[in-house]
Amino acid sequence: GQNIDQPTEMTATEGAIVQINCTYQTSGFNGLFWYQQHAGEAPTFLSYNVLDGLEEKGRFSSFLSRSKGYSYLLLKELQMKDSASYLCAVKDSNYQLIWGAGTKLIIKP
Amino acid sequence: GAVVSQHPSRVICKSGTSVKIECRSLDFQATTMFWYRQFPKQSLMLMATSNEGSKATYEQGVEKDKFLINHASLTLSTLTVTSAHPEDSSFYICSAEPGRGQALGSYEQYFGPGTRLTVT
Numbered sequence: 001g002q003n004i005d006q007p008t009e010m011t012a013t014e015g016a017i018v019q020i021n022c023t024y025q026t027s028g029f030n031g032l033f034w035y036q037q038h039a040g041e042a043p044t045f046l047s048y049n050v051l052d053g054l055e056e057k058g059r060f061s062s063f064l065s066r067s068k069g070y071s072y073l074l075l076k077e078l079q080m081k082d083s084a085s086y087l088c089a090v091k092d093s094n095y096q097l098i099w100g101a102g103t104k105l106i107i108k109p
Numbered sequence: 110g111a112v113v114s115q116h117p118s119r120v121i122c123k124s125g126t127s128v129k130i131e132c133r134s135l136d137f138q139a140t141t142m143f144w145y146r147q148f149p150k151q152s153l154m155l156m157a158t159s160n161e162g163s164k165a166t167y168e169q170g171v172e173k174d175k176f177l178i179n180h181a182s183l184t185l186s187t188l189t190v191t192s193a194h195p196e197d198s199s200f201y202i203c204s205a206e207p208g209r210g211q212a213l214g215s216y217e218q219y220f221g222p223g224t225r226l227t228v229t
Contacts, residue, residue, distance in 0.1 A: 042222050
C-alpha cells in the first residue's frame with residue numbers, strides 16, 4: 001500500500017528553528033509537496049521537490065532524498081503565525097496525490 | 110497566480126435538503142478538479158477526482174449517489190450533497206490542477222477557500 005508518515009504534533013519556540021519530517025512509500029514518485037493549513041482554512045502551497053536536494057524559499061526550506069523516501073520541511077525564525085498544520089503529499093506514478101495526515105505545529109512565545 | 114474560488118463559503122441547511130457547492134478556477138483551465146472533506150482536527154480526505162467531460166472517480170467509501178459531482182467545463186466543478194444529514198456536516202474543499210502545457214510550474218493543486226457545511 002501507499003503510505004506517508006509524519007509526526008502528529010510538534011512544539012517549538014518563537015524565533016527558533018523546527019524540522020518536520022516526512023517519509024513515504026508510494027508506487028512511483030512524481031514530486032513531493034508541502035502545504036500549510038491554518039485551522040478552519042484551506043491548505044496553501046509551500047514547496048515542491050522532485051529532485052534530490054534542498055529548495056530554499058525565504059524562511060522555509062524543503063529537502064528531498066528519493067533513495068531514502070524522505071523529506072523534511074525546515075522553518076526558520078519561527079513566528080506565532082507559523083502555528084498551523086503542515087501537510088506532506090506525494091504524487092505517485094499515476095500522478096495521484098497521496099496525503100499525509102499532517103503535523104500540527106504549535107509555536108510558544 | 111492561480112486562483113480557485115469556492116461558493117458558498119458557509120452554508121447551513123436542514124436535514125434532508127440538498128446543497129450545491131461550486132468550485133471555479135479563475136485564471137487557468139483545470140482539466141482535473143478534486144473534492145476533499147475534512148472533519149475537525151483531522152486531515153484532508155479525498156472524496157473524488159473529476160475530469161472535465163467525464164464521470165468523476167470516487168474514493169472507496171464515498172457514495173456517488175449522495176455526492177454528485179459535475180465537471181461541466183474546464184473552469185467549473187460542482188459538488189451536490191443530496192439529502193444531507195447532520196453527519197455530512199464538514200469542511201468541503203475543492204482543488205484544481207492545471208492542464209499540462211499551462212505555465213503554472215509544478216502541477217501542484219490549487220485549493221479553494223473551502224465551504225463549511227452545517228446540517229441541522
